[in-house]
Structures are given as structure tokens and as C-alpha cells.
Amino acid sequence: SGKFFVGGNWKCNGTKESISKLISDLNAATLENDVDVVVAPPFIYIDQVKSSLTDRIEVSAQNTWIGKGGAFTGEISAEQLVDIGCQWVILGHSERRHVIGEDDQFIGKKAAYALSQNLKVMACIGELLEEREAGKTFDVCFKQMKAFADNITDWTNVVIAYEPVWAIGTGKVASPEQAQEVHAAVRDWLKTNVSADVASTVRIIYGGSVNAANCAELAKKEDIDGFLVGGASLKGPDFATICNSVT
Template sequence: MESSKSLNECKCRLAMGRKFVVGGNWKMNGTKQQINEILSFLKAGPLNPDTEVIVGVPAVYLDYVKTNSPANVEVAAQNCYKADKGAFTGELSPIMLKDIGVNWVILGHSERRQIFGESDELIAEKVAFALSNGLKVIACIGETLQEREAGKTEEVVFRQTQAIANKVKDWSNVVIAYEPVWAIGTGKTATPQQAQEVHKALREWIGKNISQDVANSIRIQYGGSVTGTNCKELGSQADIDGFLVGGASLKPEFVTIVNARQ
């Protein structure tokens, strides 16, 4: 009965045209030697051709990974700024990323919010600017443990999404990554049912506050300690359209996660 339900959920998602998408966020990890090892297991795969695969790479290695990654793996920057150029020491612009063939960027990751103090407003401006310059965006949202325990999960993710919605009209090149901050790098993870509840609530909110077409088509990833062990059950949920993976994306286990829907 459970497998039949999962099959029906997958058929529903496919009917909406939502292709499964798995991102690997390498964060501040990797040397050329380590990156070559990662590229080796990505090339060996095999990776599910029905899943879109994107790796988020430290800035210094973007060009190298773009040049050497397999054709079925896209490359993303982990951040970029809201200007073409200028006196912004340490920042990257969308134009620079496009110039080396990088078409994706991760914006609003919880570490950018929590450690570097990026506001909802700044993240929204960066998302809008990246989109206007032809990049595709993984836009991250999510609540802290304190916010979850206070019963504010939906309030937080709706507020963060609303900030982006205030700046963005065309959502066709946006993937939303819901990442419960309390489940990142802690070994904790939301149960598939908990994750599905938030994804479902967010999709319903988008339908009411943005449009039903966007709600039906936008892909919402789950990003909270996804592993090769829990990926299949998480991936079978009706409103989970992929994953944004941290540490596991540095290991061969990432191939298992990419293939969660097979």
C-alpha cells in the first residue's frame, strides 16, 4: 500500500513537470586532489538521467570544475553579489560567473544568513539580480532550532519566501531549498513526514500568495542531513522535489542520493 502511494505521488509530481534536482554544496571544502576524487565518482556514476545534478563549488575552483566535470553535472557558485562590478572586495558578480560558463548560484544559505548576517532583503535583492542576469538560482530558506521549538517554522519560511516574492516575478529559473538549520551538519534530520509537512505548507502558501502555476511548477528541495540511507524515503514524498546536500556530496554516497528516485 505504501509503495503504491509513493508511486502515485511520483506520478503526480511528474505530471506537474517537476524534474527531480539534487544539489551538492561543497561549502569551504576541497583541494584539487579532493575535487578530482569527487569528479571521478561523478563520472563513474552512473547518475540517474531523470535527475538534474548541480554541484556548488568554492569560487577559486569554479573554472576548474566547470572545465573538468561530466556533461550531466551543472556547476553552481555558492554566492554572488547584486551588482555587475565595483568596489566590493571579495565578491563575485553574475557577469563573472556567466563569463566562465557557470549558470547556477546558491543564495540565502543558512550559513550566509546566520554567520555572515545576510538579511531577507539582501538575499531577495541578490536573487532578483542574479535572475535578471541569466543565472538560475537555488534560493535557500529555513528555520533555526529555536524558531522550530517556538512553533515558528511556517512563519519563518513564509517570511523568507515573501521577501523574495517582493523582488521576483518570474520563478521559472528558481529552485527553493528548504533547509531546517537545526538539521544541517548535526546528524539530525526531519522525518520524511516532518519535511513533507513543511514542503506542502510552503507550496500551498505559494499558491495563495504568488500563483497556483508557480506552486505547481516550482521545485522545492529538502536540505537537512540527507544521506544514502534516508534519501529514498525523503524523495518519495509528494512535495519534495530533490535535495541540497552538504557533507555527503563530498563522498561517493552522493551518487546514491542522486539516484534516490530510481
């Protein structure tokens, strides 16, 4: 449902030089019309990307502060992101949940504040391998969804990213069936707990070892509305192939 959406999460990668090359490749790429494309550079390169990347591609941060800026050493506020023309923010990424230690409520509140400042949000959810093996995938994803739903009133500017942690950076992509099963369950959860309208319009994208070779099969699934791409988004031509896997 909704327009196909592909995000490139560059994570903590890149230099001025490598990013300049990536921007050239992206500017030269031919992208299908019916796909929204967004890239998320590290904070310090957002300005460089905004000033040289085609407007065809929107720009995202990978995190933001939970509220209004001020005496919060080392943080970047939603207001500051908007000030430099950044349109999106990724929130709840598994690396922030499991490496940095952000919890559901903290992430939910960040989402509410970012949306209040007119930043659009990629809201990430996903289970650990041990949780999947214990049969807890839906429980974990629904709990993470609830923290977002408790804080979000208008879902127009939200894209949900299902990223099973065991698939991130491992080369072990979820099968199209595994991803579809969770996407459909999350949509069903939204129908019951938010509204039928949000359930049918919100985009649910998949992330975790997506590459130019496996994207087409995943993109065919009914409830997979796009991708959040890590490693393969650092290679312009591969990322363009993934964007163009829209069916």
C-alpha cells in the same frame, strides 16, 4: 512536481587534489536520466570543475554579489560567474544568513540580480531550532519566501531549498513527515501569494543531513522534489546514490 533535482553544496571544503578525485568519481557515476544534478564548489575551484566535470552535471556558485560588479573588494559578480560557464547560484543559505549576517532583503535583491543575468537560483529558507520549538516554523519560512517573492517575477529558473537549520550538519535529519509538512505549506503559500502555476511547477528540495541511507524515504514524499546535500556531496558514490533516489 517538476524534474527531481539534487544539488551538492561543497561549502568551504576541498583542495585541487580532493576536488580532482571527486570529479573523477562523479564522471564515473551512472546517473538516472530523470534527475537534474548540480554541484556547488567554492568560487576558486569552479573553473577547474567546469573544465573537467561531465556536462551532465551543472555547476553552481555558493553566493554572489548583489548587483553589477565594480568596486566591491572580495566579491564575485553574477556576470563573472556566467562568464566562466557557471549556471547556478545558491542564495540565502543558512550559513550566510546566520553566520555571515545576510538579511531577507539583501538575499531577495541578490536573487533578482542573479536571475536578471541568467543565473539559475537555489533559494534557501529554513527555521532555527528555537523557532521550531516556539511554533514559528511556518512564520519564518513564509517571511523568507516573501522576501524572495517580492523580488522575483519569473520563477522558471528558481528551485526552493527548505533547509531547517537544526538539521544542517548535525546528523539530525528532518523526518519525511516533518519535511513534507513544510514543503506542502510553502507550496500552499506560493499558491496564495504568487500563483497556482508557480506553486504546482516549482521544485521544493530538502536539505539537512541527507545521506545515502535516509534519502529514499524522504524522496517518496509528495512535495519533496529533491535534495540539497552538504557533507554527503563530498563523497562521489554517496552523492550518486542520493541523485538516484528519484522515484
